[in-house]
Amino acid sequence: MLKNTLIKAATDAAVVLKEHFNTNFKISNKEGMNNLVTEVDHKSEEVIFAVIKESFPDHYILSEETGAIAQDSSYKWIIDPIDGTVNYANGIPICCVSIGIEKDGKMIMGAVYNPFINEFYFAERGQGAYLNDARIYVSNKPRILHSNMVTGFPYTYIDEPNGPLEVFSKLVRRGIPVRRLGSAAMDLCWVAAGRFDGFYEHQLSPWDSAAGFILVEEAGGKVTNLKGDYYNPYQHGIIATNGKIHDELVSICNGGDVIED
Numbered sequence: 001m002l003k004n005t006l007i008k009a010a011t012d013a014a015v016v017l018k019e020h021f022n023t024n025f026k027i028s029n030k031e032g033m034n035n036l037v038t039e040v041d042h043k044s045e046e047v048i049f050a051v052i053k054e055s056f057p058d059h060y061i062l063s064e065e066t067g068a069i070a071q072d073s074s075y076k077w078i079i080d081p082i083d084g085t086v087n088y089a090n091g092i093p094i095c096c097v098s099i100g101i102e103k104d105g106k107m108i109m110g111a112v113y114n115p116f117i118n119e120f121y122f123a124e125r126g127q128g129a130y131l132n133d134a135r136i137y138v139s140n141k142p143r144i145l146h147s148n149m150v151t152g153f154p155y156t157y158i159d160e161p162n163g164p165l166e167v168f169s170k171l172v173r174r175g176i177p178v179r180r181l182g183s184a185a186m187d188l189c190w191v192a193a194g195r196f197d198g199f200y201e202h203q204l205s206p207w208d209s210a211a212g213f214i215l216v217e218e219a220g221g222k223v224t225n226l227k228g229d230y231y232n233p234y235q236h237g238i239i240a241t242n243g244k245i246h247d248e249l250v251s252i253c254n255g256g257d258v259i260e261d
């Protein structure tokens with residue numbers, strides 16, 4: 001029942017995204033330059049809420065646009081109705097619906113759906129990670145020097161040692177490809193699918209990573225905070241990798257250098 005509801009919520013919301021993509025819709029700005037929200041975000045969120053409340057009216061909900069709908073429940077749904085809103089608002093199809101489910105403080109299930117490229121990602125704790133019903137696994141690359149990396153930057157950048165720009169510069173100056181796609185959920189899914197070897201970001205919210213991080217773990221990868229310690233989606237910083245390059249990326253994010261051949 002829980003899995004079916006999650007899948008329905010993600011797929012129903014994706015219909016909303018497709019219906020309004022590249023049409024005229026209202027766009028407004030939240031805190032920070034270019035931190036956008038559209039009326040489609042709200043419509044997608046409404047659809048997700050309706051599906052959840054039909055089956056689990058007593059569950060706790062945390063969503064990007066509405067915030068917390070707090071209830072006394074061991075289950076919490078963590079929702080991003082459109083992850084990659086700037087992309088969506090500009091007609092760039094690198095965006096998705098992202099929904100994670102937490103039970104007693106631990107992530108147990110996640111779904112990420114990008115309907116524009118027909119990719120539905122699903123993971124359940126202890127059951128593996130899947131892309132359109134096919135099992136997926138992280139990559140096997142053993143070194144960052146030969147890896148394909150991805151990151152993101154916060155809307156409001158605070159200059160700090162080992163911050164986003166400093167780490168990015170350190171990697172690209174060594175010729176390491178580092179992509180910036182604009183959707184943390186998609187970044188994490190593509191680490192899980194082996195397309196990227198590692199992902200790091202300094203400033204995320206729970207709805208950005210809740211579904212994606214369980215996908216990486218269930219695909220055989222490793223996820224920690226920026227210091228290399230236990231990760232949960234309420235921490236701002238994240239490092240997610242194939243596991244083999246993890247310690248090296250943690251070191252780089254904390255002032256270390258890229259290891260040469």
